[in-house]
Amino acid sequence: MSDLTERARQLDATHAHTDRRSQFRIPEDVIYLDGNSLGALSTAAAETAADVVSRQWGGQLIRAWNESDWWGAPERVGDTIGALVGAAPGQVVVTDSTSVNLFKVVVAASRMRPGRSTVLTDPDSFPTDLYITRSAADLLGLTVELVPVAEAAGRIAELGSSLALASYSHVDYRTGELWDLEALTRAAHDVGALACWDLCHSAGVVPVGLDDGGADFAIGCGYKYLSGGPGAPSFVYVAQRHLADFDSPLTGWQGHASPFAMSRDYEPAASITRARVGTAPLISLLTLEAALTAFDGLDLQEVRRRSLSLTGFFLECLGALGVDLPLATPREDEHRGSQVSLRHPEAYAVVQALIARGVIGDFREPDIVRLGFAPLYLSHADALAAAEHVAAVLRDKEYERPEFRTRAAVT
Numbered sequence: 001m002s003d004l005t006e007r008a009r010q011l012d013a014t015h016a017h018t019d020r021r022s023q024f025r026i027p028e029d030v031i032y033l034d035g036n037s038l039g040a041l042s043t044a045a046a047e048t049a050a051d052v053v054s055r056q057w058g059g060q061l062i063r064a065w066n067e068s069d070w071w072g073a074p075e076r077v078g079d080t081i082g083a084l085v086g087a088a089p090g091q092v093v094v095t096d097s098t099s100v101n102l103f104k105v106v107v108a109a110s111r112m113r114p115g116r117s118t119v120l121t122d123p124d125s126f127p128t129d130l131y132i133t134r135s136a137a138d139l140l141g142l143t144v145e146l147v148p149v150a151e152a153a154g155r156i157a158e159l160g161s162s163l164a165l166a167s168y169s170h171v172d173y174r175t176g177e178l179w180d181l182e183a184l185t186r187a188a189h190d191v192g193a194l195a196c197w198d199l200c201h202s203a204g205v206v207p208v209g210l211d212d213g214g215a216d217f218a219i220g221c222g223y224k225y226l227s228g229g230p231g232a233p234s235f236v237y238v239a240q241r242h243l244a245d246f247d248s249p250l251t252g253w254q255g256h257a258s259p260f261a262m263s264r265d266y267e268p269a270a271s272i273t274r275a276r277v278g279t280a281p282l283i284s285l286l287t288l289e290a291a292l293t294a295f296d297g298l299d300l301q302e303v304r305r306r307s308l309s310l311t312g313f314f315l316e317c318l319g320a321l322g323v324d325l326p327l328a329t330p331r332e333d334e335h336r337g338s339q340v341s342l343r344h345p346e347a348y349a350v351v352q353a354l355i356a357r358g359v360i361g362d363f364r365e366p367d368i369v370r371l372g373f374a375p376l377y378l379s380h381a382d383a384l385a386a387a388e389h390v391a392a393v394l395r396d397k398e399y400e401r402p403e404f405r406t407r408a409a410v411t
């Protein structure tokens with residue numbers, strides 16, 4: 001047995017208590033390193049999706065709204081996600097897409113800071129964050145300034161009382177860099193501004209600590225590390241202290257204080273329910289709820305330790321196997337989310353060659369091979385095997401094969 005194989009075995013034994021692989025259905029011949037884009041299917045999620053369709057929809061019909069508490073699901077699942085991101089109950093609701101939730105937050109937050117003209121975000125934010133922030137700001141006549149998160153604190157201090165909102169990603173989707181939520185939130189608060197965090201790439205892998213970090217707002221996907229399934233609804237966090245002032249621009253009936261009063265006038269619910277809009281995608285929402293049971297009995301600090309161990313060991317394996325590609329991801333544990341991104345001029349073809357070998361990651365412009373480590377269902381043995389495949393693809397220049405260069409619509 002090689003040293004690395006033995007190390008993998010030892011590390012898997014050390015982290016055995018956080019291994020939830022048996023709860024997931026991952027094809028035998030696949031090492032799945034894209035749980036940061038579409039989390040894997042769990043048995044609980046698969047069975048619940050079938051149950052919601054057959055028993056609840058098919059059998060209970062309209063009665064399911066009460067009998068299976070469909071109506072309360074957005075807040076109920078919100079509280080479950082809240083526990084994973086450090087939010088006390090009553091501040092998170094699951095509704096709409098991340099894009100739509102960001103729109104609500106940018107508008108509502110800016111309205112809470114009248115007279116302030118600027119919203120700050122990162123030029124390398126996930127594109128939807130850029131597009132939505134700009135369109136929301138345009139509607140309100142505000143300016144969006146693009147300032148890299150590393151420089152944000154300084155710019156926030158300069159902007160002072162003209163800053164309404166700083167809106168940043170907790171983990172960069174491309175590089176996997178983890179940013180200091182608490183410090184940047186404090187910088188925004190120091191000038192009287194608000195802070196919103198996109199948790200798409202940290203929810204379920206980093207103990208985010210929204211309440212402790214003083215965050216004002218947060219949003220995040222349900223289908224990445226939370227494994228809610230394709231198109232699972234997103235979540236939005238509004239800190240308790242802001243709920244009464246959260247004036248959503250999307251005033252749908254399900255955010256109403258008394259929706260079944262069928263009133264002509266909109267009166268927002270007093271609670272986080274005011275962030276709801278219209279009817280939830282119940283099959284997806286309840287599937288997400290079932291997927292979250294994979295976290296039952298787990299402490300997010302332990303999940304984080306497993307995640308860092310996996311990415312750290314993967315980096316160690318790459319080094320030992322002579323892979324010396326530039327790393328886009330920080331090596332330091334405290335700055336690394338749950339992915340490893342490597343740079344290569346033929347990154348797209350490298351990813352296709354890996355996929356052909358059963359190692360599924362993805363490509364991100366312009367030159368990133370992105371490999372996500374969803375800790376609940378990946379092992380150190382997987383990390384070693386993936387590193388060996390990366391080394392082989394590079395050694396044999398498999399990325400030069402023409403069939404790996406044709407771009408698919410979705411990368």
Ligand SMILES: Cc1ncc(COP(=O)(O)O)c(C=O)c1O
Nearest residue numbers: 097098099126128173198200234
């Ligand atoms: C950081 C980040 N924000 C937002 C989104 C978009 O979310 P949605 O498609 O749910 O609007 C994604 C992924 O698609 C993302 O990675």
Ligand SMILES: Nc1c(O)cccc1C(=O)C[C@H](N)C(=O)O
Nearest residue numbers: 036037038126173174200364410
């Ligand atoms: N949401 C996605 C989709 O509908 C199709 C393909 C990919 C996605 C993703 O989630 C991409 C992901 N946010 C990223 O970090 O690149």
